Amino acid sequence: MKKRVLLLAMALMVSTTAANSAGAWTEQELLEDQAWTSMQLDATYNYIDQLWAQREALQEQIYTVDANLTNIMVSIEVLKSDIAKKEEEIEKTEKNLTKAENAEKEQFESMKARIKYLYENGGDDAWLTMLLNADDLSELLTRAEYTQKMYEQDRKSLEVYANTIKEVETLNETYLSEQAELEEMKAEMEQQSQELAYQLEVLQANDADCANEIAWAQQQATEYANLLVEQQILLDQLEAERIAAEEAAAAAAAQEAEEAAAYYDETEVVTDEDGNVVSYSDTDSSTEVEYDEYGNVIDTGNTVTDYESGSSGSGSGSSVVDFATQYVGNPYVWGGTSLTNGADCSGFVQSVYSNFGVSLPRTSYEQQNAGREVSYADAQAGDLICYGGHVAIYMGDGKIVHASNSRDGIKISNDATYRPILSVRRLVD
Numbered sequence: 123m124k125k126r127v128l129l130l131a132m133a134l135m136v137s138t139t140a141a142n143s144a145g146a147w148t149e150q151e152l153l154e155d156q157a158w159t160s161m162q163l164d165a166t167y168n169y170i171d172q173l174w175a176q177r178e179a180l181q182e183q184i185y186t187v188d189a190n191l192t193n194i195m196v197s198i199e200v201l202k203s204d205i206a207k208k209e210e211e212i213e214k215t216e217k218n219l220t221k222a223e224n225a226e227k228e229q230f231e232s233m234k235a236r237i238k239y240l241y242e243n244g245g246d247d248a249w250l251t252m253l254l255n256a257d258d259l260s261e262l263l264t265r266a267e268y269t270q271k272m273y274e275q276d277r278k279s280l281e282v283y284a285n286t287i288k289e290v291e292t293l294n295e296t297y298l299s300e301q302a303e304l305e306e307m308k309a310e311m312e313q314q315s316q317e318l319a320y321q322l323e324v325l326q327a328n329d330a331d332c333a334n335e336i337a338w339a340q341q342q343a344t345e346y347a348n349l350l351v352e353q354q355i356l357l358d359q360l361e362a363e364r365i366a367a368e369e370a371a372a373a374a375a376a377q378e379a380e381e382a383a384a385y386y387d388e389t390e391v392v393t394d395e396d397g398n399v400v401s402y403s404d405t406d407s408s409t410e411v412e413y414d415e416y417g418n419v420i421d422t423g424n425t426v427t428d429y430e431s432g433s434s435g436s437g438s439g440s441s442v443v444d445f446a447t448q449y450v451g452n453p454y455v456w457g458g459t460s461l462t463n464g465a466d467c468s469g470f471v472q473s474v475y476s477n478f479g480v481s482l483p484r485t486s487y488e489q490q491n492a493g494r495e496v497s498y499a500d501a502q503a504g505d506l507i508c509y510g511g512h513v514a515i516y517m518g519d520g521k522i523v524h525a526s527n528s529r530d531g532i533k534i535s536n537d538a539t540y541r542p543i544l545s546v547r548r549l550v551d
Contacts, residue, residue: 468485
């Protein structure tokens with residue numbers, strides 16, 4: 123936050139100062155301020171790239187956590203359903219257990235009643251009574267067999283009920299154990315869901331903060347870009363004033379040269395199409411004196427040479443583009459000039475053109491004054507496209523090749539007007 127306040131304060135200070143008249147500035151002061159603004163703009167764009175990378179990572183985490191939370195919530199609902207079914211099974215087994223216990227009890231009571239009756243009515247002589255009361259041996263055996271079967275049936279019934287009770291109790295214990303396990307799993311997943319929900323809330327808050335930071339940085343970049351435009355306007359104003367002064371001085375010098383030449387009858391005065399003195403020669407000697415466009419003597423026996431910021435070289439614009447596109451995909455390195463190991467925007471342009479014998483300044487704001495200016499409508503392959511704090515090589519068809527940023531490296535962009543264009547510079551024809 124302190125860094126943000128400091129940058130904003132400095133930008134406002136420079137912007138307010140730049141609003142003053144061009145006469146309050148020297149060209150060097152404006153170039154230095156423009157260099158500072160360009161550096162801040164580049165730093166802000168790099169910061170935006172970092173924020174976007176950070177936000178992409180946050181959104182991936184949010185997606186993963188949200189998916190995990192959804193899966194856990196679904197699992198919790200499944201567990202709730204399983205627990206409900208298990209409770210129904212437990213309730214059913216408990217009812218079955220109660221029925222089995224009641225049946226066993228009834229069977230036992232019936233058996234006790236029969237045994238009691240037998241002993242109460244027969245006592246120790248029960249078998250003798252049954253023998254004496256029998257009409258024959260067959261009836262006696264039948265009664266004895268019936269009594270024995272009755273005892274065996276009672277015993278088997280009791281065993282069946284006892285086994286049933288044991289099985290139901292075992293099943294009930296199993297169901298209770300499974301229910302406890304399901305309840306424990308449900309509690310653990312509910313705890314995980316709370317932790318994931320909190321984690322998701324934190325990530326979403328961080329994502330919102332990151333989005334706000336990106337919006338602020340983009341606003342800051344816009345302010346720096348606008349400030350660069352204002353500074354360039356002031357520089358152009360100073361340039362126009364300087365050119366006007368130089369033209370006035372050249373006209374005065376030409377006038378003096380004409381007056382001086384009038385003293386020599388055999389002096390040949392050579393002027394350009396605008397009437398400016400270019401050279402004169404004395405017919406009595408082989409000496410030829412030459413002047414530059416401002417009327418200054420520049421050489422003897424030679425022709426006037428043209429000069430533009432950034433030396434001219436060999437090669438066509440298309441060959442420059444072909445050479446530059448070989449390095450697409452290589453890394454972006456702040457302050458770098460290596461086409462293979464990494465370069466920033468101006469370092470990339472400088473290194474590409476040095477291959478064609480063109481010497482360019484190092485920084486993007488200095489390269490805005492190289493060569494000669496043309497309109498974007500007349501831009502052709504090989505021209506420099508200059509933005510606030512950035513520079514690229516025009517490929518034609520609205521495309522540019524440039525060292526973009528630390529995330530994308532050296533790449534081709536399909537829209538040369540994706541940012542405001544400050545200048546288009548022609549270096550080769």
